[in-house]
Amino acid sequence: ETGVTQSxxxxxxxxxxxVTLRCSSQSGHNTVSWYQQALGQGPQFIxxxxxxxxxxxxxxxxxxxxxxxxxxxxxLNVNALELxxxxxxxxxxxxYGEAFFGQGTRLTVV
Amino acid sequence: xxxxxxxxxxxxxxxxxxxxxxxxxxxxxxxxxxWYRQYSRKGPELLMYTYSSGNKxxxxxxAQVDKSSKYISLFIRDSQPSDSATYLCAMSGGDDKIIFGxxxxxxxxx
Numbered sequence: 001e002t003g004v005t006q007s008x009x010x011x012x013x014x015x016x017x018x019v020t021l022r023c024s025s026q027s028g029h030n031t032v033s034w035y036q037q038a039l040g041q042g043p044q045f046i047x048x049x050x051x052x053x054x055x056x057x058x059x060x061x062x063x064x065x066x067x068x069x070x071x072x073x074x075x076l077n078v079n080a081l082e083l084x085x086x087x088x089x090x091x092x093x094x095x096y097g098e099a100f101f102g103q104g105t106r107l108t109v110v
Numbered sequence: 111x112x113x114x115x116x117x118x119x120x121x122x123x124x125x126x127x128x129x130x131x132x133x134x135x136x137x138x139x140x141x142x143x144x145w146y147r148q149y150s151r152k153g154p155e156l157l158m159y160t161y162s163s164g165n166k167x168x169x170x171x172x173a174q175v176d177k178s179s180k181y182i183s184l185f186i187r188d189s190q191p192s193d194s195a196t197y198l199c200a201m202s203g204g205d206d207k208i209i210f211g212x213x214x215x216x217x218x219x220x
Binding site: 031033035040041045048055056058088092097098099100101102103106 | 208
């Protein structure tokens, strides 16, 4: 186990709705990154938070947003859900470069 | 050209064989190279983490990085059925933004 926990494990949303995914990072890790993994693909970088500030963003639209809290846990918010947002969402925490992933949240948009 | 290229497989080998997995990349700024193992419907598990060129060994696993050729490899000795999974190569330039390959599906046949 990596010590990175994500919730919920699965959820189903309707197109146009909003969703919030949560991540608790490994103890002592001050950097949290979020990735989207479509079926049969490698994870794609969404964004990264370091000490509560966004510290890099991949090629995702502004309707993907996030937060990091003082205890380094994090949220990923997605507004105006689209069918193509259906994927496994992964959270990774790191301290000195080595990133450890949680089990992911599988989001299905119908 | 994608930043990271990885043959998706599937790759099937008999139990006990040596497995060779490979990736090529185009971005010469990459300094950190990783291999992750991902079981179905699970998050990626970090197997190997290396910096710059060279070899690293951990039990039955050996990672090789050739920066001059922009080529990385993972070797698995004495392969076991429990090694059946998807193997993701990954790399970063040190900013914790990780770029992944698509993953290679590996089947070890008993």
